[in-house]
Amino acid sequence: MSILSIWNKNATLTLIRRSENYLKRSLSSATSHSYQYDLIVIGGGSGGLACAKEAVANGAKVAVLDFVKPTPIGTKWGVGGTCVNVGCIPKKLMHQASILGESIHEAATYGWEIPEQQNVKANWSKLTEAVQNHVKSVNWVTKVDLRDKKVEYINGLGYFKDPHTVVAVMKNKSEKELTAQNIVIAVGGRPRYPDAPGxxxxxxxxxxxxxxxxxxxxxxxxxxxxxxxxxxxxxxxxxxxxxxxxxxxxxxxxxxxxxxxxxxxxxxxxxxxxxxxxxxxxxxxxxxxxxxxxxxxxxxxxxxxxxxxxxxxxGRKGLVEDLKLENAGVTSIADDKIVVNEQEQTNVPHIFAVGDIIKGKPELTPVAIHAGRLLARRMFSGSSQIMDYADVATTVFSPLEYACVGMSEERAIEKYGADNVEVYHGFYKPTEFFIPQKSVRYCYLKAVAERSGDQKVLGLHYIGPVAGEVMQGFGAAIKSGLTMKILLNTVGIHPTTAEEFTRLAITKRSGLDPTPATCCS
Missing domain, CATH: 3.50.50.60 (FAD/NAD(P)-binding domain)
Incomplete structure (x- = not known):
């Protein structure tokens, strides 16, 4: 049997299973209640949209409510949530713009003839226009994607009327009532202001x-x-x-x-x-x-x-105040966040929450997306897989970037005791820093590991160029049970900064100088 035939067979079986699941739900629902939707998602950010699209892919009828209140100075934006509009995406573009500015000046040291480089400066208006043009293009693509995937998008501010009824307050202040068997809260959060005059x-x-x-x-x-x-x-x-x-x-x-x-x-x-x-x-x-x-x-x-x-x-505040959760009987609220169990359920079994609105979980876009998809699969395809919130890799896009996955040194010592934790560390010299003579004094990394046996790696930390790109693969390695024995027997890619993890030979316990003599030492 050809690969194409196998694929077609598997695709057909998948569609049949989804249809069967949807039929079972529909029949079950019809015996007790008649709802307009199988699922309503309140919030059109990364987690909510991922959940909605996955639910539709598994045969559910879904509506998404999304509304952005303007900031105190009047800033507002389109569908896609914080990440797309005022978070990860525009932040990374601004970060890249600042890196390019530094690179222009460095280019001369590599032989590039750049006239009047001392007058090179950023044009703020052109930069923000370029960033906003990209954001708007993503807004448009997102709306088209929702339409193509048959997710009903409603530009309204949602609140609960009762446990199965959500009211959408439209732009013209009119209200539209919607009912659903299941409801997911994915409203995220907004920045706080300090309690200071002005x-x-x-x-x-x-x-x-x-x-x-x-x-x-x-x-x-x-x-x-x-x-x-x-x-x-x-x-x-x-x-x-x-x-x-x-x-x-x-x-x-x-x-x-x-x-x-x-x-x-x-x-x-x-x-x-x-x-x-x-x-x-x-x-x-x-x-x-x-x-x-x-x-x-x-x-x-x-x-x-x-x-x-x-x-x-x-800091950021979870957007719970507009939801009128008391009307739905949701009482699992703490510090402007919603408390959920490992299934992302609130105290009301058919009401769930994902993303930045839930308490005590990483407030990261990929976390919300993955949790939203898994939740939809549990609701509509019979899956039992739950979200694993441990060992999530992340990056701080500071001028010299910092990425990490797993435990901090403090957390590892707190959990296992100082005598049972080994910390391998080292400074390093990125090859690309040599000709421009950039400072390497803060290029540093460390591995936090168990001291016994093959030394299971508990956390990896890296400060240096392209930190996120370096850490992504190590995130998968940590999930797979990486040990120092495996790490130090891995052949690095030379000359890269990521290979420095495979050359960690000095522990903090030893007291030896972790500074290399050369880039290849």
Whole structure:
């Protein structure tokens, strides 16, 4: 039998199974209730759309409700959620723009003749226009994809009337009632503002920066999580003065040694840091600039300075307030998030939640997408596979990028004890840094492993160029039970930075210098 015949046979069987599943559900539903939809998804972001499309692929009738409230300065966007519109995609494009700016100056050291390179600068208007044109093209493709896949898209703000009824508030304020056997909440979150006079009136967030009409100029970024560091990083790379205000620690939730190295590398790039401080007021001056006042959280000493822009990146709030969850009997709510079990169920069995709205899970687009798909398969194709939220790889797109997968050094020691954890580490010298004579002092990586046996790898951490590309494959390796024995018997690809993981020979316990003599040592 040919491969094509086998494929056709398998495809036919799959369609038959999906039809049977749908028929069984329809018959079951008809015996008790008559609903308009098998599934309603509230929220048109990555997780919600993935869940909706997968459900339709398995024979369900699905509607998606999606509505974006404008930011305080009026920014709004189309379908696709945070990632597409004001998150991962425009952030990566801005990051790439800043890297290209640095590369232009480096090119001369490789022999490229670039006239008047000292006058090379970014055009903010052209950059934001290019970014927004791409975002809008993705919005259009997303709508077409939903139409082609027979997902009904409703541009309305959803709230619960009862456990099986969702009301969509349309743009003209009219209301449309919809009923469904199952409902998935995938509304995500939006940035918080600090409780300081003038913060909301005069500040912006990551929801605004990628389409900001005027140049940001001298910018204070309040918050030192990954969003804050990424925004400060690309702003500095684009030629703007950038300062980061840190309330407590940098990159909370990440390995703290790596977090501090990232911060130090940003200081080397010329990014300023104000530590242990919170904003107390934002006052607009006659010339339109902003007087930002703050105080030290330890000493109560105060300070102030004039900036052109203040960008708040002080955390995100789950969008639960508009849902009227009490009407559906959903009570599993904590800290503006929804608490779910391992099946993504709320306390109401037919109401689920995926993505950034659920409490205690990684707030990452690929996590939401995968969880949404698996949920749809469990609901409509008889699957029993649940989402594994452990060992999810991620990257911080700081000027010198940081990627990791698995446990931090602190978490491993907390769980297993210092005597049972071995940390292999090393500095390294990227070949592409040599001719431009770029600093290599912060290019560093480490593997956190069990000390016994073949030394199962608990976490990998890397700071350096193209960190996300480096870490993706290692993410699969960690999932597959990677050990130090396997890692150190893997032949690296030379000359790359990823191969440095295969050459980790020095442990922290040994006290030896982890700095290599050459790129090949």
């Amino acid at each position: 913060a909301i009136e005069h500040g912006i967030t990551s929801d605004d920066i990628f389409s900001l009409e005027k140049e940001p100029g001298k910018t204070l970024v309040v918050g030192a999580g990954y969003i804050g560091l990424e925004c400060a990083g690309f702003l500095k790379g684009l030629g703007y003065d950038a300062t980061v205000m840190v309330r407590s620690i940098v990159l909370r939730g990440f390995d703290q040694q790596m977090a501090n190295i990232v911060a130090d590398s940003m200081v080397e790039k010329g990014i300023n840091f104000i530590h242990k401080a919170i904003v107390t007021s934002v006052e607009k001056q006659k010339d339109g600039r902003l007087l930002i006042s703050w105080k030290n959280t330890e000493t109560n000493e105060t300070g102030s300075e004039i900036y052109d822009t203040v960008l708040f990146a002080v």
